[in-house]
Amino acid sequence: MADVPQNLKYTQEHEWIRVDNGVAVVGITQFASNQLGDVVFVDVPTVGKTVEAGDSFGTVESVKAVSELFAPVSGKVVEVNSELEVSPELVNEEPYGDGWIIKLQPSSPKDIDGLLSPAAYADLIKQEQEG
Amino acid sequence: MARRTPLNEAHRKLGARMVDFVGWDMPVQYSSIIEEHEAVRTAVGLFDVSHMGEVEFRGPGALETANRLISNDLAKCADGQAVYAGLLNEQGTFVDDVVAYRFSPEHIFVCVNSSNREKDFAWMSERAQGVKPVDRSDDFAQIAVQGPKAPGLVQRLTKADLSKVGTYRFTEGEVAGVKCIISRTGYTGEDGFELYCAPNDAEKLWNALLQEGQTDGVKPCGLGARDSLRTEMKYALYGNDIDDAHTALEAGLGWIVKLDKPGGFIGKEALEKQKAAGVKRKLVGFEVTGRGIPRHGYPILKNGQRVGEVTSGTMGPSVKKPIGIGYVPTELAAEGSTFDVEIRGQPVTAQVVKTPFWKKP
Numbered sequence: 001m002a003d004v005p006q007n008l009k010y011t012q013e014h015e016w017i018r019v020d021n022g023v024a025v026v027g028i029t030q031f032a033s034n035q036l037g038d039v040v041f042v043d044v045p046t047v048g049k050t051v052e053a054g055d056s057f058g059t060v061e062s063v064k065a066v067s068e069l070f071a072p073v074s075g076k077v078v079e080v081n082s083e084l085e086v087s088p089e090l091v092n093e094e095p096y097g098d099g100w101i102i103k104l105q106p107s108s109p110k111d112i113d114g115l116l117s118p119a120a121y122a123d124l125i126k127q128e129q130e131g
Numbered sequence: 132m133a134r135r136t137p138l139n140e141a142h143r144k145l146g147a148r149m150v151d152f153v154g155w156d157m158p159v160q161y162s163s164i165i166e167e168h169e170a171v172r173t174a175v176g177l178f179d180v181s182h183m184g185e186v187e188f189r190g191p192g193a194l195e196t197a198n199r200l201i202s203n204d205l206a207k208c209a210d211g212q213a214v215y216a217g218l219l220n221e222q223g224t225f226v227d228d229v230v231a232y233r234f235s236p237e238h239i240f241v242c243v244n245s246s247n248r249e250k251d252f253a254w255m256s257e258r259a260q261g262v263k264p265v266d267r268s269d270d271f272a273q274i275a276v277q278g279p280k281a282p283g284l285v286q287r288l289t290k291a292d293l294s295k296v297g298t299y300r301f302t303e304g305e306v307a308g309v310k311c312i313i314s315r316t317g318y319t320g321e322d323g324f325e326l327y328c329a330p331n332d333a334e335k336l337w338n339a340l341l342q343e344g345q346t347d348g349v350k351p352c353g354l355g356a357r358d359s360l361r362t363e364m365k366y367a368l369y370g371n372d373i374d375d376a377h378t379a380l381e382a383g384l385g386w387i388v389k390l391d392k393p394g395g396f397i398g399k400e401a402l403e404k405q406k407a408a409g410v411k412r413k414l415v416g417f418e419v420t421g422r423g424i425p426r427h428g429y430p431i432l433k434n435g436q437r438v439g440e441v442t443s444g445t446m447g448p449s450v451k452k453p454i455g456i457g458y459v460p461t462e463l464a465a466e467g468s469t470f471d472v473e474i475r476g477q478p479v480t481a482q483v484v485k486t487p488f489w490k491k492p
Contacts, residue, residue, distance in 0.1 A: 037355070038165040040446035041424050041453070043475075059475065061424050063164040063445055064355045 002031035002125060005096055009112055010121035013070040016096065017112060023079075024112065026072060027100040028060060028091060031125045037062040039091040042084040044069075044102055049077045051104070053111065058101070060091060073111040075104035136181035137272050137333040145351055153246040155182040158353040167356035168448040171319050172489075174348035175278035177340055178357055180325070181333060184248030184268040186255060188239040195394065196261035197239040201231055202379060202396055204389040208233045213299045213316060216387050218243075218251060219398030223378040223405060227251050228369055230316060232301060240312075242273075242325075244369045258397060272333035276340060277323035277360075280347040285324050288343055289313065293324075307339030318357065320364035320489060363447045363489035365416045365456055371427055372414060372442040372456050380405055381458065382414045412439065413464040416486035417455050419472060421479035425455030430473040431481075433463060441472060450488045455481065 008016040014032035018025045033039065041061040051057045051071040058069040080102050084090060090099040106112065116124065133156035142149065147158035158179065160167060170176045188197045198205045203216035212233055218226040227247040232240040241264075243251045248268055255264045276285055286293045291304035291313060301314035312327040328336055341349060358368070367373045373382045380388065380402055388402055419425055425444030430437045444455035455472065463470055466485055471478035 037160060038163050040165075040448075041422075043423065061446070063168075063359050063448060064159070066424075066426060 002029065002034060003096070004029070004031075004118050004122045004125070006118050008096070008118065009072070009115035010118070010124075011070065011072045011115055012124065013068075015070060015072050017072045017115060019106075019109070019112060022105070022109065024073065024075065024104040024106050025100050026102050026104060027095055028069070029121070029125075030095045032067070033092045033095045033099070036060060036067055037064060039088045042081075042088050042091060042101065044080040044084070045077050047077050047080060050107075051075065051077065060101075069101065071104070072115055073104065073106045074108065075106040077102055078105050079103040134182070136179055137330040138179045138181060138274075138337055141334050141337055142179065142351070147351070147353060150354070152182070152354055155245060157182060158351070160353040160355045161351050164353070164355035164359060165448045167350050167352040168359050170348060170350035171278045171321055171352060171356060171360055172449050173279065174350070175276060175280040175284055175323070175344055176319075176350050176352035176356065177337065177344070178275040178277065178352050179273075179337070180275050181272040181330070182245035183273055184243040184245060184251065184266070185271050185327070186241045186243060186252055186264045187267045188241075188259075188262045188264055190237055190262050192261040193239045194233070194236040196259050197231060197241065198392070199260060199394055199396055200255055200258060201229065201241075202388045202398065203231070204392040205231055205233050205239060206392065207389075210235050211300055211302065213301055213314060214387070215299075217379045217384060217398075218254065219379060219396070219402075220375055221398060221401060223380070223398040223401035224375045225369065225373045225377070225379065225382070226254050226375065228367060228373060232312075232314070240267075246370060270329065271327045272330045273325060273327050274333065274337055274340065275317055275319075275323065275325045277317045277319040278321045280344075280349075281321070281323035284340065284344045284347050284349065285313070285326075288339060307336055307343070309336040309339075311336070318366055319360040320366070320487060321360075359445050359448050362443050362445050362454065362456065363449055363487065365486035365488065367414075368443060377412075377414070377458065378402060378405055378410075380410045381412050409461070411461055412458050413461050414442065414456060414458055415464050415483045416488060417457065417470075417472075417481040417483050418488075419453040419455065419479055419481045421481075423472070423474035423477070423479045424453040425457070425472045425474065425481065431457050431459055432471040432473055432478055433460075435478075438463065438470070447488055452488075454488045459483075
């Protein structure tokens with residue numbers, strides 16, 4: 001069973017989000033990184049770009065497949081994880097830690113409350129595994 | 132309901148991630164594609180390739196019949212030798228690519244792609260002048276044992292002297308007590324064997340190879356690693372790099388086309404014409420020098436104009452670069468030529484390189 005930390009919020013598209021001092025850190029879940037397999041490339045927007053909730057803001061690629069990244073909430077990109085350029089495998093190894101992908105300044109921080117709770121996300125991946 | 136190979140249960144027990152592959156329930160990976168890929172490059176990997184099809188020609192005239200259907204020349208082979216060949220349409224394009232085995236002039240065995248089994252058999256049956264082909268696909272399972280430690284591993288399990296079985300040669304014998312065709316062929320760029328056995332024996336053979344191979348660092352490998360390994364060699368994949376819309380000459384497979392062989396073959400006239408007129412597009416290998424990974428179907432652009440298409444692409448786990456294969460106009464096919472690959476709407480620079488991408492260090 002994939003790890004679903006209790007201190008995060010989640011999306012249907014398997015991103016997680018955590019707010020640190022008003023800035024939202026975004027990554028993909030361990031379940032998503034397991035499904036994808038060995039991550040070999042991460043493509044992210046440039047700092048300063050604005051993204052809309054639900055829009056594709058980049059891609060994560062494994063040897064075999066390309067997966068879109070979807071913005072959990074609207075906001076401005078304030079930082080990207082440049083470590084992933086040289087070590088994309090961090091997304092597999094530490095999806096909730098050093099494998100984070102971007103940091104967003106949310107345009108409406110309360111939107112984060114509407115995302116999936118850990119329990120709801122755990123249910124979602126259970127359904128996907130059984131499906 | 133997807134078809135299953137005799138090793139389906141064995142894959143599940145090993146924790147493989149299964150996917151639908153052209154109607155077959157097949158393992159795409161067990162642990163990690165990169166780990167499996169590396170195991171084949173440095174030690175040994177096992178692949179279940181039982182989904183491949185087999186067609187046999189037996190009786191007087193078998194050699195002549197089969198040889199007219201394939202582009203390469205079995206008449207120049209010795210008994211116990213195999214060749215890579217095209218099954219070509221009248222237009223010189225691919226019905227399939229195959230490996231044809233010459234047991235004797237009266238016994239030819241052809242291994243075909245799983246996705247083309249039915250089509251190939253119907254095609255061969257219609258055009259065979261002489262001996263009628265027999266579809267033996269359900270009589271064989273196939274396990275590929277690939278990697279530098281493959282010869283040692285298989286040798287420990289058989290009395291057959293494998294030092295006498297050179298590349299693209301084969302013999303018959305028991306491996307781990309299982310009757311096999313032992314063929315020194317493969318699709319990874321590494322030394323190794325493809326073992327054909329009865330479906331009921333497949334699990335016994337698979338388990339014996341896994342057990343005996345422990346000291347070699349053997350790994351069961353899925354279709355993911357098979358694809359990355361073959362891409363690094365620029366080995367064509369039917370449906371991606373070769374198909375019925377591109378000729379053997381365009382695919383850079385002139386070496387499997389024997390235009391001067393006595394008796395000719397289907398597609399010969401079209402290829403002679405194309406050769407005389409000049410080939411207008413070619414399948415090349417390229418490296419992406421910008422940021423991004425090329426994938427099947429991505430457009431190839433020159434000065435903003437679409438001039439071709441990526442047929443295969445990946446991040447090569449051994450070459451550690453994004454590599455691709457694709458058709459481009461002949462004037463862009465020379466080593467060093469540059470063009471763009473459109474990756475999700477953005478042009479990214481790529482350069483034609485010498486292939487195979489991967490060479491043993």
